[in-house]
Amino acid sequence: MMFCRVRSILRRAAPAAIALLAFASAPVSATEMGYAVVPTTTIYPGETVSGDRLQEVEVTNPNLKGDYAKSIGQVSGMISKRTLLPGRTISVSALREPYTVTRGSSIRMIFTVGEMTISAAGSPLEDGMTGQLIRVRNMDSGVIVSGTVLKDGTIHVATK
Template sequence: MKRMFRLTGVIVMVLVAFAAAPSAARDRYAIVPTDTIYPGEAISSNKLDRVQVTNPNLAGGFASDMADVVGMLSTKTLLPGRTIPLATLKRPYAVIRGSQLRLIFNIGNLTISASGSPMDDANVGDVIRVRNLDSGQIVSGTVMGDGTVQVMAK
C-alpha cells in the first residue's frame, strides 16, 4: 500500500513538471528578422518581429529583446523567421575607414589638432592608424567617444 502511494506521488510530480514546462516556454519570446539581414548591415526595428517561442527545446543565446538588436551590426546572414544568436551581433563602429576625423595631440599645455583619415574601422578605445591629411604622415592614436583620435607620443 505504501509503495502504491509512493508511486502515485512520483507520477503526480512528473505530470506537474511536464505541465509546468509548456507554460515556461509560453513566456519566452524571441526576436526574428522579417527580411534577410546581410553581414555588416545595421539592424533596424522595421526589419524585426517579436514572436513567442513554441519549441521548449530551443537552445538559449538568442535575442529576446528588441533593445539587444536594434542599432547593432550583423556579422552573419540572418534569415527571416529564424532566431538571432547574440554572438552574431556587434556594435557599430565609432570611426569608419576613409572618413574624415579630427586628430588631437596634447603635450603639456600645448594642443595640436589636424584633419585625418582612419586606415581601419574602429570602436571607442581602439588604437588605430590614421593618415594626417595635411602632411600625409601616418600616426597611431586612440579613438575617443566623440569620434576624435587622441594621438600617441612616440
C-alpha cells in the same frame, strides 16, 4: 505465478509513473520562458538591424539556451556580422556596434601633452568603433600614427 508478480509491480509503479508524466508535461508559461527576437526578413552581413524588420516571440522551447536577444531594443541599430534568417533567434555575438569612423574618411586628430593640444586633419586607414585603437594618416605630413577613436569621431593620438 510470474504474471501475478508483474501485475503487482505495475500496480505499485503506476501512480508514480503518472505523477512523473504529469510533472514532465506541465506547461511552462511565457513569463517563465521569456521572449526572443527574430527577424521577419533575411538580414545579410553588414546590414543595419532595424526594429521594423524584427519581432519579439514567446519562447516555447525549454532547451533554448545561449546569448540570444531578448528585446528589440537590445539589437536595433546594431550591424549584422552573419546572415540572420527569418524566424530564427538572433545571437548577440552575431552583431556588432556600428563604426564611429570609416576608412578613407576625413577626421580630426588630436594630440595632447600637458595643457598643449595639437590638432590636424587625418584619414583613418581602417574602420573603428568608439574606444578602439586604429592607424591614421596625417593628411599634412603623410605620417602614420595610432590613436583611439573617440565618441565624436575624432582620434586621440597615442604617445610612443
